[in-house]
Amino acid sequence: MGDTQSMRVGRRTVEIHRPDKVLFPADGDGDGDGDGGGKEYTKGDLVAYYRAVAPFMLPHLRGRPLMVERHPDGLDGPMFMQKNTPRHYPDWIERVEVPKEGGTVVHPVCEDAATLVYLADQACLTLHRWLSRTGSVDRPDRLVFDLDPAVDDFEQVRDAARNVRELLDELQLPSVPMTTGSKGVHIVVPVNGRDDFDAVRDFAGEIADELVRAHPERLTTEARKKDRGDRLYLDIQRNAYAQTAVAPYTVRARPGAPVATPLTWEQLDDPAVDARRWTLADAVEQARTNPWAGAMSRGRALGPARRRLAALRG
Numbered sequence: 001m002g003d004t005q006s007m008r009v010g011r012r013t014v015e016i017h018r019p020d021k022v023l024f025p026a027d028g029d030g031d032g033d034g035d036g037g038g039k040e041y042t043k044g045d046l047v048a049y050y051r052a053v054a055p056f057m058l059p060h061l062r063g064r065p066l067m068v069e070r071h072p073d074g075l076d077g078p079m080f081m082q083k084n085t086p087r088h089y090p091d092w093i094e095r096v097e098v099p100k101e102g103g104t105v106v107h108p109v110c111e112d113a114a115t116l117v118y119l120a121d122q123a124c125l126t127l128h129r130w131l132s133r134t135g136s137v138d139r140p141d142r143l144v145f146d147l148d149p150a151v152d153d154f155e156q157v158r159d160a161a162r163n164v165r166e167l168l169d170e171l172q173l174p175s176v177p178m179t180t181g182s183k184g185v186h187i188v189v190p191v192n193g194r195d196d197f198d199a200v201r202d203f204a205g206e207i208a209d210e211l212v213r214a215h216p217e218r219l220t221t222e223a224r225k226k227d228r229g230d231r232l233y234l235d236i237q238r239n240a241y242a243q244t245a246v247a248p249y250t251v252r253a254r255p256g257a258p259v260a261t262p263l264t265w266e267q268l269d270d271p272a273v274d275a276r277r278w279t280l281a282d283a284v285e286q287a288r289t290n291p292w293a294g295a296m297s298r299g300r301a302l303g304p305a306r307r308r309l310a311a312l313r314g
Contacts, residue, residue: 003017003018004016004017004018005019007047007051007117009051009112009113009114009117010112010113010114011114012092012112012114014114014117014118014121015121016043016044016047016117016121017043017121018043019042019043019044019047020042020043020044021042021043021074022040022041022042022074023041023042023043023045023046023071023074023075023123023125024038024039024040024041024074024075024255024256024257024280025038025040025074025075025076025255026038026039026040038255038256038257039256039257039279039281041257041280043120043121043123045257045280046120046123046125046251046257046280047117047120047121049120049251049280049283049284050116050117050119050120050251051113051116051117051120052284053249053283053284053287054112054113054116054117055113056249056284056287056288056290057116057247057248057249057250057287058110058111058112058113058116059296060129060247060248060249061109061110061111061116061127061129061247062109062110062111063109063111063133063134063135064109064110064129064130064131064132064133064134065096065098065107065108065109065129065130065134065137066107066108066109066110066127066128066129066130066244066247067081067082067083067107067127067128067244068081068082068108068119068122068124068126068127068128069081069082069124069125069126069127069128069253070082070122070123070124070125071123071125071253072122072123073123074123075253075254075255079253082124083105083107084105084106084107085106085107085108089108089118090118092114092115093108093109093115093118094108094109094110094111094115095107095108095109096109096134096137098137098242099137100242107130109134110127125250125251125252125253126246126250126251126252126253127246127247127250128244128245128246128247128250129244129245129246129247130242130243130244131143131144131238131239131243131244131245132193132197132241133193136193137241138196138197138241139193139194139195139196139197140191140193140195140197140200140239141190141191141192141193141299142188142189142190142191142245143188143189143190143191143200143203143204143239144186144187144188144189144204144236144238144239144245145164145186145187145189145204145207145208145234145235145236146180146184146186146234146235146236146237146238146245147160147161147164147184147185147186147187147232147233147234147235148183148184148232148233148235149183149184149232149233150228150229150230150231150232150233151230152183154183154273154274154275156218156232157183157184157185157232157275158268158269159218160215160218160219160232160234161177161185161187161268163211163214163215163219164187164207164211164234165177165187165265167207167210167211167214168187168189168207170308170312171207171305171308171309171312172300172304172305172308173189173300173305174189174190174295174300175187175188175189175295176188176262176265176291176292176295176296177262177263177264177265177268178248178260178261178262178263179258179259179260179261179263179273179274179275179276179277179278180246180252180260180275181246181250181251181252181254181258181259181260181261181275181276181278182252182254182258182275182276183275184275185268185275186245186246186260188296189300190295190296190297190298190299190300191299191300191301191302192299192300192301192302193299194301195302197239197240197241198240199302200239200302201236201237201239201240203302203305203306203309204236204239205221205236206306206309207236207309208221208234208236209221210309210312210313211234212234217231218231218232219231219232219234220232220233220234221233221234221236223237246260247260248260248261248262248292249261249262249283249287251280254276256276256279257279257280257281258275258276258277258278258279259278259279259280259283261277261278261283261286261287262286262287262291262292263286263291264291267291
């Protein structure tokens with residue numbers, strides 16, 4: 001390949017610079033079993049993946065401020081967490097200016113496949129999305145539980161995910177799981193966007209506290225690692241203004257290029273599945289199965305669920 005190639009993406013032409021640049025070296029441990037042997041992936045591979053997964057990923061990105069995780073020289077180089085949209089970004093990339101303490105931030109918003117490809121060319125390996133949308137940035141329409149195990153033990157994650165789902169079912173809140181591409185799982189609940197972040201986070205905290213009360217030997221809400229012991233951490237802190245969560249189908253900056261991948265509850269029970277089950281090489285195949293079919297279409301009001309939780313607690 002040459003140093004630059006042009007790619008037509010929808011109505012846009014995107015320049016891909018140094019597509020043969022290695023972002024994921026081959027000497028990593030691609031499958032997480034500790035024996036090395038992760039496959040090498042280039043920027044061209046990253047661009048091709050994001051172009052292919054765009055139809056499935058864009059519904060989870062449109063209308064949401066993004067924070068991007070850039071690795072210009074791949075996993076072996078420096079990493080930058082970038083919120084502000086650089087001035088050199090093309091005019092056709094959507095932006096949203098949101099308040100922050102002491103000023104504002106202008107975040108990029110990914111509305112189309114061309115933007116996704118452009119971000120890949122900028123070596124944005126991982127996209128972190130807000131849980132709210134640009135029209136109402138202070139009112140989330142997603143609630144997320146981040147299941148963070150004390151050690152890299154996916155059986156611990158699987159058991160905790162079942163506990164979370166069982167309680168959410170009792171509260172009549174729909175939920176879907178997603179591997180993080182790291183060690184854990186995110187459990188995502190669609191909400192109706194009428195509560196602000198403080199109210200949503202407080203309710204998520206009440207659910208987490210109830211789970212810890214029922215399973216104190218296995219689960220914790222202790223934010224400090226030294227206080228968790230070997231218990232799994234139920235992290236609800238992403239449910240806050242200006243906080244982000246890894247986007248569905250985003251690549252993670254880890255050896256082997258694992259992908260944060262939506263899956264069904266039945267798949268989560270499969271012993272062959274773990275947090276790094278899908279990678280840049282095969283996540284598109286999983287996306288085509290539409291594992292979250294219909295689950296995100298209607299956000300739920302939290303009032304009835306609050307009342308059901310209060311009744312459960314007596």
